[in-house]
Amino acid sequence: DTAVSQTPKYLVTQMGNDKSIKCEQNLGHDTMYWYKQDSKKFLKIMFSYNNKELIINETVPNRFSPKSPDKAHLNLHINSLELGDSAVYFCASSRKVRTSGTSYEQYFGPGTRLTVT
């Protein structure tokens, strides 16, 4: 199946631990994103990479570090986890924005539910 996949689907861990979430897309897209959905279902962008280059870096704590080994993968590493990091993290991908500035549809992964205890 062509899609955006994320692992793991669920992640339960204790405060202070370090964890990673992986994302892969086989749609041939150049751009990948990480979004955070909080307990109130509010979705906010965190990072975006275009062809392994960081292009969006929102106001996110330094404990969060994205890594893109190639344009099909975008991983999210989180250090020293805190209770407030509990959320659902969505990966997405899309074709690169057109030179005119208009964008393409973003394809989302199934989400990773992170619970920090």
Next chain:
Amino acid sequence: AQRVTQPEKLLSVFKGAPVELKCNYSYSGSPELFWYVQYSRQRLQLLLRHISRESIKGFTADLNKGETSFHLKKPFAQEEDSAMYYCALHSGNTGKLIFGQGTTLQVKP
């Protein structure tokens, strides 16, 4: 400031009733707006975008620049329309989407 506002957290209607999910935006340039939908236990997916001006699953949305709105409408709601709906604004030229708070549509039989 660039912002998307969906004033209703929950909209509950009966099957066959008209539906309007409200979305207002704040953006200094020419806006590019989308509606994304998340059905229960499914991933977020694009429903429609204002540029294409198409109707998907009976839903339409018209961009009103004067009122800075992009409301989603359907004349006759179906039970399978029950889902979380997000209005989103494309900001800049990086693909960044600014989402509204989301509206849960509940269609009762």
